């Protein structure tokens with residue numbers, strides 16, 4: 485089994501460049517299915533999730549040329565299937581995003597029900613209710629969601645009970661080619677939604693209000709291919725920023741957009757780090773001792789749930805007690821037991837983790853329980869005494885582009901090895 489072996493103690497120092505955002509590139513690749521001519525996507529990160537989504541859409545008849553590094557040329561002229569199998573969907577929940585484009589272009593879709601994962605049950609009821617509001621008939625049979633809309637999608641008035649990122653994206657794609665106007669209220673406001681809407685508009689869609697909680701979409705008959713460059717990954721950026729603060733380092737995170745990282749910047753300043761923002765990136769300088777702070781995850785523009793585990797890693801070595809409250813996912817504390825194995829003092833009370841900072845973590849063998857938990861354990865390993873081994877790397881490979889190489893270049897003592 486492959487593992488990361490980390491010897492803690494080196495401060496991160498230097499410059500690291502942030503790759504294209506995983507959570508933007510996935511829906512954007514899927515949205516390319518809506519066009520009848522070729523699209524060129526740039527700033528594509530090298531991630532397992534990108535390979536998986538490409539496999540999903542290839543299985544539907546879409547042609548993808550990935551011969552040039554960092555670029556994908558996607559041609560969906562011959563979209564000839566409407567069914568996405570369990571084997572691919574179970575690897576990546578974002579696979580369910582193909583339902584919107586399939587309904588728009590094929591008037592039917594059959595996709596395996598994604599199922600829960602280690603961070604929560606993650607139902608898709610909001611996606612399905614929206615498709616029904618747009619005229620689709622939806623059935624669950626043998627583990628597959630089958631939806632069809634023989635007369636074509638119709639624009640609708642949709643209110644989301646929760647500002648779900650995935651549901652907002654699926655609706656944007658479906659509504660772009662529906663007949664008439666869709667008004668989506670309580671929409672997700674994440675930067676990745678804005679990037680998707682920008683891409684769809686450059687394909688000929690008519691979407692207004694992305695980035696606010698009311699999005700209006702006038703459906704059009706056809707979309708064409710476009711050239712689009714994916715936004716930088718704010719969660720990857722945040723992970724390096726927290727790493728710099730924790731290790732007492734000095735890192736310039738190039739390509740990080742400070743307008744996407746406000747809650748994290750404010751929390752890093754609260755714990756005592758120096759944060760300098762400019763047009764090309766963000767510098768974080770770690771200062772000792774780190775002060776404790778409380779965080780509560782919320783939909784954007786609140787503190788991102790995808791940074792909760794990494795920030796918890798930081799609070800394990802703050803001088804005092806921090807309270808971390810998770811409100812987006814009901815079960816996103818799987819990393820707590822792993823941190824405890826490294827000597828962290830944490831107790832869970834309902835949706836909150838009470839973290840009492842310790843003088844030092846101790847290296848030991850731990851396993852990534854999900855993507856961000858994996859990144860958080862790596863950060864913990866960077867400050868722990870002695871050797872830390874992080875296993876279950878498939879989680880980390882889903883969403884971090886060359887993490888080990890980037891950390892090595894910043895001076896971390898980290899290697900990937902094959903170990904029994």
Ligand SMILES: CC(=O)N[C@H]1[C@@H](OP(=O)(O)OP(=O)(O)OC[C@H]2O[C@@H](n3ccc(=O)[nH]c3=O)[C@H](O)[C@@H]2O)O[C@H](CO)[C@@H](O)[C@@H]1O
Pocket residue numbers: 506507508510577578604605606607608609610611612646647648649650651672783789790812813814
């Ligand atoms: C590929 C991608 O972009 N993934 C991100 C996306 O996931 P994803 O799009 O799955 O997250 P959602 O915003 O949809 O989910 C947020 C909450 O809403 C619930 N919910 C969602 C849909 C639904 O139909 N019913 C329902 O109850 C979920 O169980 C969860 O508790 O946003 C999450 C929240 O910022 C991030 O953590 C993920 O990294």
Ligand SMILES: C=C(OP(=O)(O)O)C(=O)O
Pocket residue numbers: 506507577578603790855856883
């Ligand atoms: C939860 C995440 O991703 P996904 O929705 O793809 O599982 C994440 O990026 O932290």
